Amino acid sequence: MGLVIIISDVNQLLEWVKVPISPDSLPSSNSRPVTWILPASDKAPWWIRGEHAGIAVRQTTHPVARKLCESVNSPLISTSANISGRPPARNIHILRRLFGTLVDHIVPGKCGPAAGPSEIRDYKTGTILRPA
Numbered sequence: 001m002g003l004v005i006i007i008s009d010v011n012q013l014l015e016w017v018k019v020p021i022s023p024d025s026l027p028s029s030n031s032r033p034v035t036w037i038l039p040a041s042d043k044a045p046w047w048i049r050g051e052h053a054g055i056a057v058r059q060t061t062h063p064v065a066r067k068l069c070e071s072v073n074s075p076l077i078s079t080s081a082n083i084s085g086r087p088p089a090r091n092i093h094i095l096r097r098l099f100g101t102l103v104d105h106i107v108p109g110k111c112g113p114a115a116g117p118s119e120i121r122d123y124k125t126g127t128i129l130r131p132a
Contacts, residue, residue, distance in 0.1 A: 002050030004035055004078040006060040008069035016044040016055060016075070019123065026059040026123075032132060033058055033118040048077075058118060064109035082117075 007013050010021045018039040026036050037054040044055050058078060060066055069076055082088045089095045090111050099106070119132040 002052045002056060003048050004056040004058060005048060005075040006058050006065055006069060006078045007075045008060060008066040010059065012069060012073060012075050013038075013057060016041055016048075017057075026057065033061070033112070033114050035118045035120045036123045037120065037129065038123045054123075056120070062112045064107060068107070 005013075007026075010023055010026060013021065018041045021038070027034065035056050035058045037052075037056055040049050040053060040055045049055055057075070060069065060078075065076070083098065088111075089098055092106060092108060095106050114132075116132060117130070119128060120130040121128055
């Protein structure tokens with residue numbers, strides 16, 4: 001299984017992908033996030049790709065996530081506050097109750113407005129692999 005990464009700027013991703021990308025080539029929005037599957041280069045860490053030839057990338061519009069990516073000038077693993085089969089935790093109180101002893105830190109801030117999982121698209125073909 002691979003991991004989804006988030007970026008604030010496509011330049012954080014250039015070494016990890018085989019295709020040229022530009023600042024506007026990974027469209028997404030707060031209300032409709034899109035996760036893109038891009039062909040991975042040999043420099044993409046195996047533990048991010050898993051058994052896949054591509055990597056899953058979302059250019060985040062969330063202000064706190066963007067600031068974290070910018071502060072380290074690097075992609076970050078996209079976390080999820082979802083437990084399989086259960087609704088997502090949408091505030092810090094529920095997060096602490098569910099994950100308090102399982103995580104080192106919960107970053108304060110508001111959740112984005114997206115109500116469900118992101119749409120997943122193949123970057124090369126534009127094919128929707130999972131609708132939102």
